[in-house]
Amino acid sequence: MNIEITNLRFTYPTGLEALKGINLTINSGEQVAIVGQNGAGKTTLVRHFNGLLKPTSGTIFIGEWETTKFSVAKLASRVGYVFQNPDDQLFSRDVLTEVTFGPRNLGYEKAKIEELVQRALSLTELTDKTDTNPYDLSPTWRKMIALASIIAMDTPIVIFDEPTTGQDAVNVARIANVIAELRNEGKTVITITHDIDFCAENFERVVALSNGQVLLDGPAREVLGQEKVLAQTYVDPPQLTRLGKRLGLKETVTRQEEFLRAIE
């Protein structure tokens, strides 16, 4: 199920134009990272995919559905969105209810709901916290609950808005594992992130937004190697890419193994 965005413009009621003509196609099963400076329009863009925002002009198609013609509830069967601030998303009194809400709402059969919920809980290692009130847990756990409640919906398209903020190395690896799992299932994963090392290690395609427009779009290595252009939207290349450049390596390296091979 492709996402097809044509000439998308969006102006908030305050008069601020946050998106200034976006053209972008995301193919079924792609893993795409969206990067760019604070206020670039990343969150505003993805909120259009599940219909939370409607374009001021231009169109977005999710498969053959044009988002303006479907309700948010309907679009939720195709696009799952994990909020940047988990507190905007969570509302249940315990973890199990929260994670069950989405798949139940989509009207799946009881057995399927159970299976999806269990899988989401085990992928995020929340199985021992099902009775806990999300608000008794730290923001980092609340982010994991938000993540679990969206992957339990089993939508073909999943969007994560800053999933790794505040997460330690173990949880970042856990999130990387969730993304790999979704990739294996053929799902489209779109992730907004400022964590450029995480981006380099987990995504094949990177879209850099700047001031409401697409600045760069392409394979991760190509995009992340363009230090000068990225600087326009306040993105630093990954640590190892910067190191490689400083050491005068000819090719752009992004990951540890590549780097070590290059200096051998």
Added chain:
Amino acid sequence: MAFVTLHNVTYQYPLTQSPALQEINLKINEGEFLAVVGPNGAGKSTLCYALAGFVPHFFKGELTGEITVDGKKSSEATLDEWVMNVGLAFQNPFNQISGAKFTVFEELAFGLENIGIPREEMKVRVEEAMALTGIRELADRSPYSLSGGQQQRVALTSILVMKPKLLVLDEPTSQMDPIGTREVFSVVRKMAEEGMTVVMVEHKVEWIANFADRVMALKDGRMVLEGKPNEVLTSDMLAENGFGISRYTSTAREAKKRGLWKKENLPVTLDEAVEGFAK
């Protein structure tokens, strides 16, 4: 004498099975910039709450040991007295905004208003603080119509404007782009140079190594390491215990095994890595 002292501090939240902080002993000098690192659930936020007086005054539970800031004991102060000296930026910046005000400017003036600062002085201080964090152009915006990183800048500015003697920041750059992160670290450094004492929880270790005076590592409520940034942040113990580490450190550690890193010390920052890997 140390400006902040924690003596044998142990704290347990109500209705929990084990302490969130255990026997913490720590001294921080006036004007020192201390960074705190640790995996999720280590007790970093609890430490921030303890410094800011929310633990135990707000969260209740049992605190033993003693916390002293600027010669005053937290056990002998009320929360209202305590917050005059200590400012805390919450881990979730979205919770910091008061909800009482229509514009960012008013939001930033709110705390000063509450303590009776005259209008003219208030304006000057808000302007100054906005300039420091680079949010002048947001002054007339609604605090709710901002991007994640912009909200975090506003939350931080609302603390800075109060000029606390002890500034406690719980992951203040979590939503920020690299330029925002650099600005926060430089502002904090500058504040420390001017005499403000700073405790900052952070995962971005490269920045800590570039800016902080000292690092303490927490795990399971205990202080497991403490010392100079490079020493603490390159320790094997951190790598083995789920702490966030710099890619420079992990890559050099692997390179060392293969004989590609010859120096004794591992790097945390880009400059240290360049120096060690350069032929």
